[in-house]
Amino acid sequence: MMDRSQVIDACGRYWNPTAATFFHVTHRTIESHAEGCTVVDEEGRRYLDFACSYGVFVIGHCNPYVRRRVLEQMDRLASAPFGVANPVAAELMEVVTDMLPGGLNRVFFANSGAESSEMALRAALACNAPRRKVIAAINSYHGKTLGALNILGQQGHRSPFLPLMAEVEFVPYGDIEAMRRAVGDGVAAVFLEPILGGPFITVPPPGYLKEVESLCRRTQSLLVVDEVQTGFGRAGKMFAIEYDGVEPDIMLLSKGITGGHAAIALAVMQDSVVERLERIEGLPPRYLSSDSGGSPYACAAALASIEFIRDNQLPERAAFLGQRLRSGLERMARKYPKLILDVPGTGLMTGLRVRNPAVETAITMALGKRGVHVGHSMNETAPHPVLRFYPPLTVTEAEIDQSLEALEQALEGLGRIPGRVYDLLDVIVRRQYRIPRKWLLRLSGVKDGHAQAHA
Ligand SMILES: Cc1ncc(COP(=O)(O)O)c(C=O)c1O
Numbered sequence: 001m002m003d004r005s006q007v008i009d010a011c012g013r014y015w016n017p018t019a020a021t022f023f024h025v026t027h028r029t030i031e032s033h034a035e036g037c038t039v040v041d042e043e044g045r046r047y048l049d050f051a052c053s054y055g056v057f058v059i060g061h062c063n064p065y066v067r068r069r070v071l072e073q074m075d076r077l078a079s080a081p082f083g084v085a086n087p088v089a090a091e092l093m094e095v096v097t098d099m100l101p102g103g104l105n106r107v108f109f110a111n112s113g114a115e116s117s118e119m120a121l122r123a124a125l126a127c128n129a130p131r132r133k134v135i136a137a138i139n140s141y142h143g144k145t146l147g148a149l150n151i152l153g154q155q156g157h158r159s160p161f162l163p164l165m166a167e168v169e170f171v172p173y174g175d176i177e178a179m180r181r182a183v184g185d186g187v188a189a190v191f192l193e194p195i196l197g198g199p200f201i202t203v204p205p206p207g208y209l210k211e212v213e214s215l216c217r218r219t220q221s222l223l224v225v226d227e228v229q230t231g232f233g234r235a236g237k238m239f240a241i242e243y244d245g246v247e248p249d250i251m252l253l254s255k256g257i258t259g260g261h262a263a264i265a266l267a268v269m270q271d272s273v274v275e276r277l278e279r280i281e282g283l284p285p286r287y288l289s290s291d292s293g294g295s296p297y298a299c300a301a302a303l304a305s306i307e308f309i310r311d312n313q314l315p316e317r318a319a320f321l322g323q324r325l326r327s328g329l330e331r332m333a334r335k336y337p338k339l340i341l342d343v344p345g346t347g348l349m350t351g352l353r354v355r356n357p358a359v360e361t362a363i364t365m366a367l368g369k370r371g372v373h374v375g376h377s378m379n380e381t382a383p384h385p386v387l388r389f390y391p392p393l394t395v396t397e398a399e400i401d402q403s404l405e406a407l408e409q410a411l412e413g414l415g416r417i418p419g420r421v422y423d424l425l426d427v428i429v430r431r432q433y434r435i436p437r438k439w440l441l442r443l444s445g446v447k448d449g450h451a452q453a454h455a
Contacts, residue, residue, distance in 0.1 A: 029047075047371050050403055051375040097268065101241075111292060119288045121134070128188040135189070141380075190221055195345070198382075198386075325391075325403075326345070357385055363407075374387055389403070
């Protein structure tokens, strides 16, 4: 097995040299194994995982119940091409559609959230042809494949691939007047996260989604709700659409559905949407399928995870424990207003909105030293990013208190540094990809032989 330096060097050689340099510079540890809320590194150090791959591990790492069910399925039939009816996929479709409101009865399997966004986009454009206009939110995230990029509201991700679809309009999240103006007499579809995620966490005003739903009904535009991150309990309800009682035309699910035990995503559509698709000549709905989407072992992982989430009432747990976590974070925000602007979110979908990305990095590193992993912005750029605190929904009260204690200790040191130092550091952080590797290694005092050899 490769040791830490070899792993990081391999990342540099075969993937991303800048990232590898930063792994060296920040003394990044390598995950060896994980269990529940804890990740263990290659030297046996234990970390509380409050990052959870941005919300994936809702039922904790290597959940024994899900693991057993997946292994049993692997022993029977791991994989089967789509179109071969398999009992676990059939059962999963039944379970999921029973959990969702009204006519959300038709299931299309994919392997990632991005792929499910693509399916929804294709379905919406086909269904509502000749309409081409689509509305999405500024700063939204729906995945990074080329189709999904059309509706991804973060300019940085899109600009290298322009021109994309011309008829997409981005509106400020949560602003119903802006939505009303954009939808006008009707568009093909409106794509929305029920709570804006990423480093922009924003809970919309109560009633916002309901009003968007009525607007869509009035104009016969399709409402696509992306619950890839919020679904299966993180925001304190099984699905975040429950807050406003909306019934989308298409709903996207992934991440929490297997708690990270297998890759799967679902685009669940209203009967009426699929009936319209079925009437389109030359577009049988099977064109919206993916060969390995809905493989038996991934479906087994989803069925077992859903069972675990329900049996252990994890959404209710997220709502209850979220209050404890957020009130601790809010206490820190009051104590360190220079560093922390506010604590957005709901349930266990929360974090610290900070002064700038340098503060986000400083807190992440200080917490890492104290044995807590948090969700630092990697791909996105926000002027005041939210450093995400996304523990598994199985987290205990003691683990929440432990993370808050580590945060308090970290902030004690960081709070003594003048704000303008963070502003200066921020300029450096923004230019990190342009700083020569040799300087970074020298500045950080990394003596690592492998790193030096490749510098
Ligand atoms: C709301 C939302 N939609 C879509 C995606 C894309 O999912 P994937 O990374 O599986 O393509 C994500 C991923 O973070 C997400 O948070």
